[in-house]
Amino acid sequence: MSRGRVPLKPVYLRIARALQEIIESGKLQPGDLLPSEHALMAAYGVSRNTARSALDLLVRMGLAHRVQGRGTFVTVPKVKYGLFYLSSFTEEVQRQGGKTTARVLALETTIPPSPVARALQLRPDQRVIRIERLRLVDDVPLALHLSFIPEHLCPLLVDVDFTTASLYSLLEGPCGLRIARSEQVIRAVAATPRQAALLEIPRGAPLLSIQGVTYLEDGTPVEWLQLFYRGDHYEVTFTAIRSPWEAHT
Amino acid sequence: MSRGRVPLKPVYLRIARALQEIIESGKLQPGDLLPSEHALMAAYGVSRNTARSALDLLVRMGLAHRVQGRGTFVTVPKVKYGLFYLSSFTEEVQRQGGKTTARVLALETTIPPSPVARALQLRPDQRVIRIERLRLVDDVPLALHLSFIPEHLCPLLVDVDFTTASLYSLLEGPCGLRIARSEQVIRAVAATPRQAALLEIPRGAPLLSIQGVTYLEDGTPVEWLQLFYRGDHYEVTFTAIRSPWEAHT
DNA sequence: GAGTGGTCTAGACCACCTA
């Protein structure tokens, strides 16, 4: 099919997006049947593989699931599909209707600790920008957020007011970087006295720690991050699927 | 897993499996180039879509990542891809070389608590099998595991010795059920006195709580589960990817 | 039998990277 002059996003993405909007608008309820692959072929004038790709995306996002011989159904949407799609704290909270602010505890260029330097694959002389923020949602302190970004990748970060700015928007916008993925580890830890004071919780209270490294599309590490969430105010949800090795068909 | 009723798995699965074994054998190191899609077409005599499907699977498992114009590379394998593929505790630990045992704290049929009954979509008169186990790895207590399974789905569970048995193997084997996915929530919580005693940690120590509902392919809820892991001995790793909506073409 | 998703083929054009 003709794609026109304007560079459009891939067709399957636009179909998936359209279906997502139908789901989020409430026109399709959990358990409802999505259009079949043949129906999408007819509706959008695409081949079956393209229609399948669109549904694949919804399935991988946890918005839908397939049942052979019956159809593709809307999944119970309690899960925030943000989860294993990498989104910034700001994007995540706003999607859920909260008002997010931040208190900047530190913003400086420095020599990274050696585990961070290793993870970011830096030479000893390369400096990083260190950003430490206290994240608040509706004025309640929710999380501590520490990021290290190699200075040469986006030097202008040192002049930004991170009280409201979104780090990923800056990296993808003004800095022209293309974020691809992030490898993260979740742990449960006890709050240190400093963390407890900042988050306004008792010492030793449980925190959810998320530590990770974010990569660009070419594999360059772009950020080392550590988040500490208050155990009493935060949770992570996700959908696991049965591995194709063990569950056949 | 032994699931060998049908001798012929899809071709793309067998190719993906072969590549996975090459990676795990160490013949391909992290950062190495995997065979290109054309190379796989020639090597296995398949079409490009089939070769792509095999590589897709490795990418979704976090074993590989693609770079347009360059190739598909082996990813740093620190991540245990167990993460968002649903595997049993036994499968997970054995993959990492630990020796797993369990102490059965409870095995009974009972009336479920009402949140569990709701999650499992049970009528008030339907009973569940309640299994509570203390999981040990190399004789160190690592986790508390509580499961509720509707009795009518697999009545024979009440006669099993869960000291060594794997729940999912039983559900998929003797019970003939087809597990599809699990929706889970991760939290950080403080250990109750009972949990602390069983896990041999101080009261109030941080635990990683994973709570979820497992579904069959037809959407039937088959298990309500809650796991409490010692914060000092367990972590969850995963790869998040940038959402296709925001990461523009 | 009709409709669904699961898999597969054999081509095509494009954007991107390395050389």
Added chain:
DNA sequence: AGGTGGTCTAGACCACTCC
């Protein structure tokens, strides 16, 4: 220029579910 992955077409056969 040649190779790579990203997307797409237009068919095909199969297994499964529902009527």
